[in-house]
Amino acid sequence: MKKSIKYLLGAAIVVPALVSCSDFLDQNPDLRTTLDSEEKIANILVSAYVSGAGSYQLVAELSSDNVCDHGIKKDYNQFYQDVYEWAEEVTSNNDAPRNIWSTNYKNIANANQALAAIEELGGPATAKLKASKGEALLCRAYSHFVLANIFCMPYNPATAGDYMGIPYMDHAETDLNPQYERGTLREVYEKIGLDIEEGIPLLDDTSYSVAKYHFNYKAACCFASRYYLFIQDWDNAIKYATKVLTSNPESLLRDYDAIAALPNSSSRHQAYVSSSSTANFLLQAATSNSGLLFDWYSTAGRYSHGKIQGTYETVQPKKGGPWGSGVSFKAAHAVLSTSGKYVLPRTWRVFQYTDPVAGTGYNKAVSVLxxxxxxxxxxxxxxxxxxxxxxxxxxxxxxxxxxxASNLFSAGFSPMTEASIRKWATETYPDYSELYVGKTSASSPQTLNPKKKLHAAPYNALEEGGAQENMLQALIFMRRYQFLHEGMRWFDTRRFGITVYRYLLDEDDETVVQITDQISDENGTPDLRRALQLPADVIAAGLTPNPRNK
Incomplete structure (x- = not known):
């Protein structure tokens, strides 16, 4: 169904009602005509990144299997509960799906305005305009990629033409009431790929004053490797990852020794997201509560990553990860005594004061993209x-x-081999993780573990216990560890068809009282809740909603 641009932005574009005729006539009716210089075009691209509300990370993390319900006595509010329960309508919040939708379309609109202005100046005839065009194309591609991975079903080459996409805005609008259609998921990804391929060769890192808050060359190539991985184009994923890593990837490793030497959790989180780290390519500073949830705070302790997951599946599996059980992490996870959260240094919370005297303001979350x-x-x-x-x-x-892996540990690590990974995947963890109701005991052992059944193609066709599946299980575990608190796990559960359980724990944070829900593709049909529902006002305006399970 076709709908106008204001509904793409969540009905956020309105015309002020109380404006005099003379005031209105004094306004430039087309603000894009003010983009008449290289500097102005570069400046508008600052607004093509998430800086206010609308970061996807908190919603994606709370949607994933990295969190569970630790009971009503722990801190929470309705927004966190809605997201955790995959509710059709989510309470308003800076991190809500509605803001993810509207913010990313605003970012896209700003990128398109820059691209239109470049053409009005005669095209990318100068080095600065060329670099701005490359940046605008990458920003446009990335925002569409985020929207597709939040509001569409996971991409699979065999089914991408069957699922709805999201409207792809590929030009600046001049019509009063432009019309858009959702199209197919395949069409969306094809256009993302075209923007990536056209944009990367145009980038120039010297055009940025602070390159790590822009799509610099390494950030863009890392994005390309993610894009090609998600569409199962292995050769191009390797190609672009290699462009990032160069012939000397050791020089780009994170300095975990320096992070571990810092005195407290907050300083370690700050160091992790530092723009001076050679490991960080693109950073985001968004108006978001994710720094509260995923740092040394008791906020939202009810829906969090805690003991049962931390000690069985993620940061400290009792039987060890694929790298063995005797390792010592340089920067180990922290356990918050008041809430039971298990936290890794990933997202840094900064409080931005609007009134320092009154102590009021809002939370910013700095994270690595x-x-x-x-x-x-x-x-x-x-x-x-x-x-x-x-x-x-x-x-x-x-x-x-x-x-x-070797960069994570201070002691106890021996290089993994195909044989050691086979032993981990077939002997240490011979079964796939299954949940149960009750408490761990000798007669009722806890069967949670890092290994998950993969239900999505082509991964479900791999031989169980075979070399390829064993290696992939180890890799998926590493990804879960690396991207903890950052939302990527939700995307991976979608890609691989991993069942996401919802289970309520007793006060000991170990006893499973009840399995309350699950998203599963085990019957051969993808669970449609893997695509979050469109914002309610967008649906009310007439854009086709995502279907739901019957």
Missing amino acids: FCTEEALLNRAEAYIMKMSEDPDAVNSALADMNLY
Whole structure:
């Protein structure tokens, strides 16, 4: 169904009602005509990134299996409950799906205005205009990618033409009431790919004053590797990850020793997101509560990452990860005594005062959008998926996985091998994780574990316990660890068809009182809740909503 641009922005564009005729006539009716210089075009692109409300990370993390319900006695509010329960309508909040929708379309509109202005100046005839065009194309591609991964079903080459996409805004609007259609998911991804491929060669890192808050070359190539990984184009995922990592990926590793030496959790979070880190390529500072949820605070302790997941599945599995059980992390997770949260340094909370005297303001969350670790893990995953056709792929995957893992530990790490990973995946964890109601005991052992059944194609066709599946299970575990608190796990549960359980814990944070819900593709049909529902006002305006399970 076709709908106008104001509904793409969540009905956020309104004309002020109380404006005099002379005031209205004094206004430039087309603000894009003011973009008449290289500097103005570059400046509008600052508004093509999330800086206010609308970051996807908190919603994605709370939608994933990285959190569970720790009981009503822990801190929470209705917004967190709505997101955790995959509610059709979510309470208003800076992090709400409505703001993800409207903010990303505003970012896209700003990128399109810049692109239109560049053409009005005669095209990218100068180095600065060329770089601005590249940045605008990457911003447009990235915002559409975020929207597709929040509001559309996961991409699969076989089914992408069957699922609805989101409206792809590929030009600046001049019509009073432009019309858009959702199209198909395949069409959306094809256009994202075109923007990426056209944009990357135009980028120029020297055009930025602070490159790590813009789509610099490494950030763009890391985004490209993610995009190609998600559409299962293994060769291009490897190609772009290699452009990021160069021939000397060791020089881009994160300095965990320096992070571990810092005195408290907040300073470690700040160091993790530092623009001076060679491991960080693109940073985001958004108006968001994710820094409260995923740092040293008791906020939203009811729906959080705590003991049962931390000690069985993620940061400290009782039987060890694929790197073994005797490792010592340089920057280990912290356990918050008041809420039971298990926290890694990932997102830094900054309070921005609007009135320092009254002490009022709002939370900003600084986070990493693209980094060295992702490039390594993206390339390793692509190599694993090529193992059946390339006999050298397993060694290439192991090299990236070992480089990633060795940087995490101060002691106890021995390089992983195909044999050691096989032992971990088939002997240490012979079964896939299953949930139960009750408490861990000798007669009722806890069966939660890091290994998950994969229900999505082509991963579900891999031989269970075979070399390729074992390697992929280890890689997925590493990704879960690396991207904890950042929302990527939700995207991975979608890609791989991993069942996401909702279970209520007793006060001991170990006893499962009740399994309240689950998203599962086990019957061969993808659960339609893997695509979050469109904002209510967008649906009310007539844009086709996402279907739901019957």
